[in-house]
Amino acid sequence: ENAVSINRANLAYLIGIDVNSDIEFSRETPKRDYSGSENEALKFGLSNHPGLLSTESNLSAARYGVKSIWGRYAPSVSVRVSRGWSNEYWGMVNDFSDDDARWTISTSLDFTIFDNFSRKAAMASAKASLSDARVAYHYQRNSVANEIKKAYLDMNKAFEALKLADENESAATEDMALVQEKYNLGAATILELLDAQVSLITAQNSKIQAEFDLNLAIARLENAMGKR
Secondary structure, three states: OHHHHHHHHHHHHHOOOOOOOOOOOOOOOOOOOOOOOHHHHHHHHHHHOHHHHHHHHHHHHHHHHHHHHHHOOOOEEEEEEEEEEOOOOHHHHHHOOHHHEEEEEEEEEEOOOOOOOHHHHHHHHHHHHHHHHHHHHHHHHHHHHHHHHHHHHHHHHHHHHHHHHHHHHHHHHHHHHHHHHHHHOOOOOHHHHHHHHHHHHHHHHHHHHHHHHHHHHHHHHHHHHOOO
16 A cells, blocks of 8 residues: 555646645556557657757747848848938928929948958857757657657567467466366366466466557657647
């Protein structure tokens, strides 16, 4: 009972629940299933894993940062259009017409010749950030792919273990039935019957453990893929 209480508190801690709360966890374990291929798992993971999406976003931001610094090297062009009225006679100020209107268009081209190397320093910093972001992205991408591959192989191994455990349980069940019948007929001893019962219980427990291991392996694969 003490061990159960400790494990319950540990589980509450892991999922972010107050360890002193009076919470009860279900004894039922939902059965998980995955029927996709390794390539499908990899494709999903590379498109949906939160950690990879975060580094991809950082990489895009770093690329934009370099582009924005390049923009500071380009000249700036400005165009100004104005309209005014003029007349050589002061008394005709209130009688301006379209004939007195004048349009003025001016264009200017500005570029920085020397900025105390601030653009050069900013560009070096932006390129360094881009390099770091690119390395982080490829590292995270390889890490996600590696975790998916490992989890997928572990899941297949768990599938095979469950298949073997199921076969062992079936064999132990048949053996138990046979020994029970022989015992009822007086052709088997009580020790043989007990051995058959122990073998059956062991096979059943092994199957339960194999089912749990498979569920856990699929959960780990889903986690590696970024499924939530």
